[in-house]
Amino acid sequence: MAPGTGPVHEALAALPLVDHHCHGAVTADLSPEAFASLLTEGAAWPGVSPWDTPAGLAVRRHCAPLLDLPRHAPPEAYLDRRTALGHAEAGRRFLTAAGAEVFCVDTGYAPHPLTSPAELARAAGAAAFEVVRLEQLAEAVAARGVEPGEYAAVFRSAAEDAVRRPDVVAVKSVAAYRTGFALDPRRPADAEVTEAAARWLTAGGRLTDPVLVRHLLWTAVELGLPLQLHTGFGDADLRLHHADPALLTDWLRLTSGTVPVLLLHCWPYHRQAAYLSAVFEQVYLDVGLALHHTGPARCRAVLEEALEITPFRKLLYSSDAYGLAEFHHLGALCFRGALAGLLQDRVDADELTLSDALRIAAWTGRDNARRLYGPPVSEPASDPSGRPTRKV
Amino acid sequence: MAPGTGPVHEALAALPLVDHHCHGAVTADLSPEAFASLLTEGAAWPGVSPWDTPAGLAVRRHCAPLLDLPRHAPPEAYLDRRTALGHAEAGRRFLTAAGAEVFCVDTGYAPHPLTSPAELARAAGAAAFEVVRLEQLAEAVAARGVEPGEYAAVFRSAAEDAVRRPDVVAVKSVAAYRTGFALDPRRPADAEVTEAAARWLTAGGRLTDPVLVRHLLWTAVELGLPLQLHTGFGDADLRLHHADPALLTDWLRLTSGTVPVLLLHCWPYHRQAAYLSAVFEQVYLDVGLALHHTGPARCRAVLEEALEITPFRKLLYSSDAYGLAEFHHLGALCFRGALAGLLQDRVDADELTLSDALRIAAWTGRDNARRLYGPPVSEPASDPSGRPTRKV
Amino acid sequence: MAPGTGPVHEALAALPLVDHHCHGAVTADLSPEAFASLLTEGAAWPGVSPWDTPAGLAVRRHCAPLLDLPRHAPPEAYLDRRTALGHAEAGRRFLTAAGAEVFCVDTGYAPHPLTSPAELARAAGAAAFEVVRLEQLAEAVAARGVEPGEYAAVFRSAAEDAVRRPDVVAVKSVAAYRTGFALDPRRPADAEVTEAAARWLTAGGRLTDPVLVRHLLWTAVELGLPLQLHTGFGDADLRLHHADPALLTDWLRLTSGTVPVLLLHCWPYHRQAAYLSAVFEQVYLDVGLALHHTGPARCRAVLEEALEITPFRKLLYSSDAYGLAEFHHLGALCFRGALAGLLQDRVDADELTLSDALRIAAWTGRDNARRLYGPPVSEPASDPSGRPTRKV
Numbered sequence A, B, C: 001m002a003p004g005t006g007p008v009h010e011a012l013a014a015l016p017l018v019d020h021h022c023h024g025a026v027t028a029d030l031s032p033e034a035f036a037s038l039l040t041e042g043a044a045w046p047g048v049s050p051w052d053t054p055a056g057l058a059v060r061r062h063c064a065p066l067l068d069l070p071r072h073a074p075p076e077a078y079l080d081r082r083t084a085l086g087h088a089e090a091g092r093r094f095l096t097a098a099g100a101e102v103f104c105v106d107t108g109y110a111p112h113p114l115t116s117p118a119e120l121a122r123a124a125g126a127a128a129f130e131v132v133r134l135e136q137l138a139e140a141v142a143a144r145g146v147e148p149g150e151y152a153a154v155f156r157s158a159a160e161d162a163v164r165r166p167d168v169v170a171v172k173s174v175a176a177y178r179t180g181f182a183l184d185p186r187r188p189a190d191a192e193v194t195e196a197a198a199r200w201l202t203a204g205g206r207l208t209d210p211v212l213v214r215h216l217l218w219t220a221v222e223l224g225l226p227l228q229l230h231t232g233f234g235d236a237d238l239r240l241h242h243a244d245p246a247l248l249t250d251w252l253r254l255t256s257g258t259v260p261v262l263l264l265h266c267w268p269y270h271r272q273a274a275y276l277s278a279v280f281e282q283v284y285l286d287v288g289l290a291l292h293h294t295g296p297a298r299c300r301a302v303l304e305e306a307l308e309i310t311p312f313r314k315l316l317y318s319s320d321a322y323g324l325a326e327f328h329h330l331g332a333l334c335f336r337g338a339l340a341g342l343l344q345d346r347v348d349a350d351e352l353t354l355s356d357a358l359r360i361a362a363w364t365g366r367d368n369a370r371r372l373y374g375p376p377v378s379e380p381a382s383d384p385s386g387r388p389t390r391k392v
Helices: A007-014 A032-038 A054-067 A075-085 A087-098 A117-124 A134-144 A148-164 A190-203 A210-223 A245-254 A270-279 A288-294 A299-306 A325-348 A354-373 B007-014 B032-038 B054-067 B075-085 B087-098 B117-124 B134-144 B148-164 B190-203 B210-223 B245-254 B270-279 B288-294 B299-306 B325-348 B354-373 C007-014 C032-038 C054-062 C075-085 C087-098 C117-124 C134-144 C148-164 C190-203 C210-223 C245-254 C270-279 C288-294 C299-306 C325-348 C354-373
Strands: A017-022 A100-106 A127-133 A168-173 A227-231 A261-265 A283-285 B017-022 B100-106 B127-133 B168-173 B227-231 B261-265 B283-285 C017-022 C100-106 C127-133 C168-173 C227-231 C261-265 C283-285
Touching (some): A007 A325, A007 A354, A017 A261, A017 A325, A054 A325, A087 A117, A087 A325, A100 A117, A100 A168, A100 A354, A117 A127, A127 A148, A134 A168, A148 A168, A168 A210, A210 A227, A245 A261, A270 A299, A288 A325, A299 A325, A325 A354, B007 B354, B017 B261, B017 B354, B032 B075, B054 B075, B054 B325, B075 B087, B087 B117, B087 B325, B100 B117, B100 B354, B127 B148, B134 B148, B134 B210, B148 B168, B148 B210, B210 B227, B227 B245, B261 B270, B261 B288, B270 B283, B288 B299, B288 B325, C007 C325, C017 C261, C017 C325, C017 C354, C054 C325, C075 C087, C087 C117, C100 C117, C100 C168, C100 C325, C117 C127, C127 C148, C134 C148, C148 C168, C168 C210, C190 C210, C210 C227, C227 C245, C270 C283, C288 C299, C288 C325, C299 C325, C325 C354
Parallel strands (some): A017 A100, B017 B100, B127 B168, B227 B261, C100 C127, C127 C168, C227 C261
């Protein structure tokens, strides 16, 4: 946990990261209650302050100094200072401290008003691209009104339109939340989709029909862009054991040769995700959300487990930060520290050469994402302003 | 693993613990075979001595000195000395060494003659309260004879009578052993319960009917007391994967706003339990049984995993000791050493302030249980004898 | 990770191991592509070199010096030198470096031409015995032609013939790959077997019928030899979550009192396997394949988890090496280093005596296998040549 030293730490500290999956930051000052509720995947309950968590401790330790406060500042002082600076200035400090050259932003979940990718990019002095959440798209199609028999075609067309935008670099599904992965892996027949769409369009509500979720996943692979899948850890709206990525095995077998599949977060099933990344060409993973929620004290342990068998070309960095720009910063800080620590220790033990360690650090922090997403992610600084021409 | 030093170690060494889930100690001297069988969750098999386990090593290392033997005394010497002292004196030594102010004792499982809570309290110089095991209560109802149509009401009434006793602080279910948690989460209809009761009352035996186990769990939430649930690790009478607490998700959602639910043991699903504690207000956890079975060499690793995302208000201490008072002591020793070690290291790495560390130590060792169970657990030393007025 | 010192390291370095589950080494020089594909449980994919994995790094670090190359030699230099030496000489170096007295060789999987047990023994200067893979035997029975009604008897008879050979010390099933363990645990009725055989013998292909896999497992317990079961980690032809050994619980209960069951590999379900070994007399485990795939940087962590509650009589060593003799060596190197490291640390922390540590080291590296398999494994050096009289 101690702040690391040595060439791998230095290299990772200087590396511009690609944060291949995150959300925007809030665009308003936050009440203590609102801030607390964003600190946790749960909620703020009487007598159980979200500050009294590993993530809360990490914010006090590693974010307070960026607000000109002492390390470990108490929550009240932290919030006062944050409000005094204003959300925009606080956000700017955390986002620039993250040291990312690219953020890939899931724009499909926003119960709070959040920065757009363009706003996030501006505040961070980085580039930002968009990840299209397919469930939101499907629900928008339903909300606009569609005949059951036309649902498949209209959804497909809407998805094709969405990914045609130059700033869109990936699609995402939250099937883990809706049905989990214990699904029939086969592509549903047209008639099944129509029948399921009829039920859903009548009943309304979120897309939770298993046939339509399968259809969404199969539509995703036809879009040609990398597919991000939430797996493992998330909020209360989840059956954790249904989000075990191992449950995707049959579907991964059927869809091999199509698009890259990025397993997000994965914890506590990160070893299962590592197995999938080792045996399926198209599978990649990160431990996103687990980085800042486990904090500096444990994120290295999680990352070490995730890397036990994962090919070094298959791990990516994400923060999965949502709402609090603190988490864009903390994710990067945790990732850099954890990865540098484990690589440096292996170099020191002569299990790894320094040049291999530096290569692995650059791959996982940046180059694997560049390779996978291609342009514009791989050319983020190609215009004179220092930000990519295709940025949002 | 080294005996720790520093203020957090000192604070935890001095902290009177609340052992919120344990059993009594045996009330007879034990043959070598009987002792060995209590050392393990398995059995004593030819050629595979239960002493040759992490728990067996821990007993020789950390319990032998309390019997005036050298550290690591061999099993024969240990047993000779234990018999020479007598079970009562040996028990007294271990129970006082545990340094608990309160034991919450599950009285519903006693294949051996065990100390009552009052006897345990006397031997330990502590207070002891009772945890009512609901399956035992249901089976007693069946044994006394009841009409199927009256089973629900009679069981409910028996449970209400049981929890009305002032020394009862919680109820417990071993549904994990009987059906596992992959149950329909809904409250069963009256007619279903009657039908299932008719089958069971005719067939006899333990309560293993899924409808009646569901009914028991739903009855539990109406009693108003905290509900302890065995999860994960236990003896051979278990399907481990059916004891994964993540399987409780839908039931936890349906019963939110009712009673606190304490997930006991959890290993190897302690990360799943941690997730539940982070997203459901009513969920708490411990790693009870895993502490002394993994021993000083590994209990810290288990506790670190359990605490990765668990809010610090959500972890409790229990020993789950059964039969051998050695385990009441070892559980406490393992917990204190593991928690102090991890907190002190974080203080040393400047990831945590000392005052926060001391607060977290007191919370998890004592105050979270006091807060959760309320009186009499929270007022354990309120009579002049130094033991609580409402103690058994 | 640092090369360990101290008496436990010395003892384990000198201990002749029993590698109770491995495969043969290739009998031809390998193209770079062929070598790379054997480095991984996945495949060699464009842009994702199997050298860029923990196993690849471990080969460069720990195998290169045995080919007279510097530590961390690059892949090209490694392959050139290996080819210059020839597969036989390279194999001889790695196999003797493994320091095993016995190899138990699964001869039922050989997509590449591999050394026979006798050839492996000769190259290693050790003894080698055979493990009969039952699925291959059943498929050979089918290939030779059999009436459905006679399948059970003919398979049984073929298995009895196979295990009667003096060099056969165990049988093995890959049910994990074929159906997984979420099977009806009961022995199938004769009529069911006949019916399933009729379907299979008509349809052809691999043995994947659930009734016939159950029948195979029940036949295995009648053969009287230890039964090795692949569990957990393996290649892409697996549903990992169906290979969780906890799923075997009911079957283990029904077959208790019959043959020893050896759970191979287990990762990431090694804690589940440890639980089974702690509560079922007949259950043993190893973390075979996970040793060289996680490599020196992580195999200790995996072994520590596997040993959290496992009785010390219940853990065995295997390499599960296939094809590359590098892995026969790396498995042994990882096992020795990891086990010695964890035991020595416990001795240093006074949690374990040196004599207990040495006993545990000898048990897990050799004696548990000798005890379990009996002769000829337990008498491997009984002829004047230094190799056992009953060796292949």
